[in-house]
Amino acid sequence: MELVIGTRKWSTWSLRPWLALKRTSVPFTETLVPLREAEVSTAAILKHSPSGLVPALRDGDLTVWDSLAICEYLAERFPEAKLWPADPVDRALARAATAEMHSGFGALRTECPMDLTLTTTLALSDAALANIRRLVELWTGLLARSGGPFLFGDWTIADAFFTPVATRLRTYSIDLAAGSDDGTAQAWCDRLLATPEFLAWEQAALAE
Ligand SMILES: N[C@@H](CCC(=O)N[C@@H](CS)C(=O)NCC(=O)O)C(=O)O
Incomplete structure (x- = not known):
């Protein structure tokens, strides 16, 4: 392959x-x-x-x-x-969350392109702040439902799709409290960026 x-x-x-x-x-x-x-x-x-x-x-x-x-x-x-959750209801929700990322959050994506070599601060537009509020709502709802540590318990494709967002939040120093996060969503973002797979990608990115 x-x-x-x-x-x-x-x-x-x-x-x-x-x-x-x-x-x-x-x-x-x-x-x-x-x-x-x-x-x-x-x-x-x-x-x-x-x-x-x-x-x-x-x-x-x-x-x-x-x-x-x-x-x-x-x-x-x-x-x-087990890249998708085994339960059909969980799988439907995981696909919906993944598809929402695949086709949405345009303002955040445009204003905050991924750059793993950068750390900076940025004033977000209202549209990007609305994206942040929706992300926090989506993530905290799924994490509360599953109990974590990932969106559907075990890591799935849904977590993969949001991993670049977690890097953008870090790169642009975006505080999820702006989306009323109580710390749950931020802890999950930190978890995504601490997986051995992401760390391997990041190490290769920095060496490129
Ligand atoms: N919907 C496509 C989007 C792919 C896409 O936009 N790829 C960008 C890079 S992340 C690209 O190939 N851009 C061409 C270029 O920069 O020359 C997917 O999910 O694979």
Whole structure:
């Protein structure tokens, strides 16, 4: 199996399936395409991914070119990795939370791009603050329901999808109290950034 990824410090979409793939314990190779090099990036990515975007997963003749589709494929190929919760209700909620991240939180994503090499402060727009309030509501509700330590108890694809958000909160020194967090959501974000898988990604990002 081969995962094509973008520059690690920036590529939120690459990080998500990389974390899921690591959790399967299946050996895989990584192909890194440097991002933000104008035409070079697009031409280089198109050699691997028909959408011209990373990530892409290659498994034999198959190419899967979207982060969520890759995670779904991994969950089906490697059920023993338990990448989704076993319970159908939990699984539906995990998919809804993951899809909300996949297609939403535009203001926060635009104003706070992932950069694992940066620490700074930033005044957020009202739209980004509304994103923060929704994230805290979503996360604390799921953590209260499951009892933690991750959104659905054990780590799942839903946790993978929010890991880049946890890095953005850290990078831009965003206090989740702005979203009425009582410390529960922040503790879970800290937990995401302390997993061995994320630490391995971060170490590779800083060495790039
Ligand atoms: N919906 C896609 C989004 C992928 C995406 O936007 N990838 C960005 C990098 S994180 C990309 O390839 N950009 C091309 C470039 O920067 O040249 C997914 O989930 O995989």
